Amino acid sequence: MKARLNRQLFEETIFDSGALGLTTSVVHQFAEPGVYAASVRRIGVHVGVFEFEVRGDATEMQLDINLAAVDRGERENDCDCGPQRGLPVVSPKGYVLFHATSGGGWSVHVGEGKKKAFDSERLTAGDMFALTLLEPTKYRMENALGGAKGTIDVSFSPADAKRLSSLQPVIVTLKSGFAPEALKLVATQGLVFRVEAEARIVISRHGRRDPEPARGPFHVQRPRIAEPRAKKAAR
Amino acid sequence: MPNLTIAASEDSFKRMFNAIRDNFSFADADSIDFGPFTAGYDIAFHLENGDVDLRADNTVKIDELDIKWDKLDLSLGIDIPRKCIGGWCIIPSPFGCILRFPRICLFDDDPDIEVTLPLGGITSEVSLTGRLVMRHFDNPARPPGMHAWDAQDAAPSLASEWRLFIDDPVVDIDPIDIADTVGDLLEAAVNAAIDNLLFFLPGWARDIAKAILGPVIDLIRAILDLPDDIQEWISDLLNVSFGLLDIIAQFIIDYFGDKTPLATIEDPYPLLPATTNPNNFGPSMLIPVKVPIRRLAVFNTDVEMVLEADIG
Numbered sequence A: 001m002k003a004r005l006n007r008q009l010f011e012e013t014i015f016d017s018g019a020l021g022l023t024t025s026v027v028h029q030f031a032e033p034g035v036y037a038a039s040v041r042r043i044g045v046h047v048g049v050f051e052f053e054v055r056g057d058a059t060e061m062q063l064d065i066n067l068a069a070v071d072r073g074e075r076e077n078d079c080d081c082g083p084q085r086g087l088p089v090v091s092p093k094g095y096v097l098f099h100a101t102s103g104g105g106w107s108v109h110v111g112e113g114k115k116k117a118f119d120s121e122r123l124t125a126g127d128m129f130a131l132t133l134l135e136p137t138k139y140r141m142e143n144a145l146g147g148a149k150g151t152i153d154v155s156f157s158p159a160d161a162k163r164l165s166s167l168q169p170v171i172v173t174l175k176s177g178f179a180p181e182a183l184k185l186v187a188t189q190g191l192v193f194r195v196e197a198e199a200r201i202v203i204s205r206h207g208r209r210d211p212e213p214a215r216g217p218f219h220v221q222r223p224r225i226a227e228p229r230a231k232k233a234a235r
Numbered sequence B: 001m002p003n004l005t006i007a008a009s010e011d012s013f014k015r016m017f018n019a020i021r022d023n024f025s026f027a028d029a030d031s032i033d034f035g036p037f038t039a040g041y042d043i044a045f046h047l048e049n050g051d052v053d054l055r056a057d058n059t060v061k062i063d064e065l066d067i068k069w070d071k072l073d074l075s076l077g078i079d080i081p082r083k084c085i086g087g088w089c090i091i092p093s094p095f096g097c098i099l100r101f102p103r104i105c106l107f108d109d110d111p112d113i114e115v116t117l118p119l120g121g122i123t124s125e126v127s128l129t130g131r132l133v134m135r136h137f138d139n140p141a142r143p144p145g146m147h148a149w150d151a152q153d154a155a156p157s158l159a160s161e162w163r164l165f166i167d168d169p170v171v172d173i174d175p176i177d178i179a180d181t182v183g184d185l186l187e188a189a190v191n192a193a194i195d196n197l198l199f200f201l202p203g204w205a206r207d208i209a210k211a212i213l214g215p216v217i218d219l220i221r222a223i224l225d226l227p228d229d230i231q232e233w234i235s236d237l238l239n240v241s242f243g244l245l246d247i248i249a250q251f252i253i254d255y256f257g258d259k260t261p262l263a264t265i266e267d268p269y270p271l272l273p274a275t276t277n278p279n280n281f282g283p284s285m286l287i288p289v290k291v292p293i294r295r296l297a298v299f300n301t302d303v304e305m306v307l308e309a310d311i312g
Helices: A067-071 A230-234 B010-022 B148-153 B182-197 B203-213 B216-224 B230-241 B244-259
Strands: A014-016 A024-028 A034-042 A045-054 A062-066 A095-099 A106-112 A115-119 A128-132 A138-143 A149-155 A170-174 A182-186 A190-195 A201-205 B004-009 B025-033 B037-054 B060-079 B084-086 B089-093 B096-100 B103-105 B112-118 B123-137 B160-173 B263-267 B269-272 B289-291 B293-300 B304-311
Touching: A034 A067, A045 A062, A045 A067, A062 A067, A062 B096, A067 A106, A095 B096, A170 A182, B004 B010, B010 B037, B010 B060, B010 B304, B025 B060, B025 B244, B037 B230, B037 B244, B060 B216, B060 B230, B112 B182, B123 B244, B123 B293, B148 B289, B160 B244, B160 B293, B182 B203, B182 B230, B230 B244, B263 B269, B263 B293
Parallel strands: A062 A095, A149 A182, A170 A190
Antiparallel strands: A014 A201, A024 A095, A024 A128, A034 A045, A034 A106, A106 A115, A128 A190, A138 A149, A138 A201, B004 B304, B025 B037, B037 B060, B060 B112, B060 B123, B084 B103, B089 B096, B123 B160, B160 B263, B269 B289, B293 B304
16 A cells, blocks of 8 residues: 655644644634534635534534535535434534645634624634644744734654653633743644634744755766877877 | 496585585565565575485485575565544543544555565575485486487487486474574664655654654564564564475475486496497497396495496
């Protein structure tokens, strides 16, 4: 079996709550029961709709919606549990997590009827932005809808490699500023922003990427000429 | 009482043995699916040395015959489980996790890696014991009714012959003794295979990917169900699971006992070759003098090999 490596994991440099990628998710709690239609967009362009139901008697506390699957016309969360067969359900006390298994630039707008219930490009109090950073380097974080700024320093050492599975996520609160403002993480460690003010959180790589080790000069040698040169011949 | 008796010294017998020993070569390759992994071998060896002893009990023993491994490659195909990151808890509670981050996998499927361990460069030993035997070989290509003399004159020869073998030898072969550095060799090979799988990633990403995959040798240990002693595990794989010892022993038995004669004697045996007629009469050439060998027996003492023939 020739398995393909998920290269996107290692290529992302900007992590934006309003433009989701492979390692970012936004979480919203839909407290009002009802059927919701989520309009999925990619780089601002509508690509599909996903419906789900928030129901008082539902026991499901988490509903994951894969925005990339909506774009592909797939329905990963179909079930027999709603009054409208095939509609996934979640409890009003539960959470809907929007993520994408491929691509980037995903956003979602959810309305109940005509009322806008959630806009991933404009997070509000109670929402969460969760992500994981892989590349060990320095990052800037900012709230694009406010003035909050901060830094993240991601490291990775041979000692860290042995404790990846035991790393606990770091929780950051965003109100008028990030608390804490400066974070130290280990690559792959979880990072959760609890949003308490209107926000669009953008994390971008700030540190320079270490150059790859030199592979040595590339030698080109002219083919040797067997015949004597004209000068020598003249002597 | 035999009509003809020929004896060959032990040294002559050794020269005959050395000649066929030097023509010996063996090569084989196979693989077996063990479920969580596949294993294969690709081997080639020849024979060297050997202490030839004609014994008083009418047997021949060849001791300390060296199996020189020209190639002894063991390949392991391993299906690495798909490894993922994420899955950590976003909202914990005393009753368990309420909300989890999705899992993101390194590969879209279980990746396969194949490592080849070059285990050659070692020497194994084999010994064989048996009685000598002469067997009559009737050339199967010879048409029915063709006279023996015409068969000898045919090109290629269709002659029958007597062949000298070691009859159904008993072969004792030492287990293939793998160097104790094989654990390091396996670890290096697996690391190289993983690097090859991730070759296009920058160094930092490769380190992280390898960390996500887990300590590689531990992972491989789990997949292969390796005991602490990798050397013994690989020896068992070669010797027992593949049955290489049986395969090699059978090939040696067939080679010396049936396929490759130590010596051959034409039947009928040319006592005098064709020659020009020295007389002033008759044909210009005299035909060869040949005697059919009705029975040819062989035995040995501790100093010589003796052939006894009944002719006519």
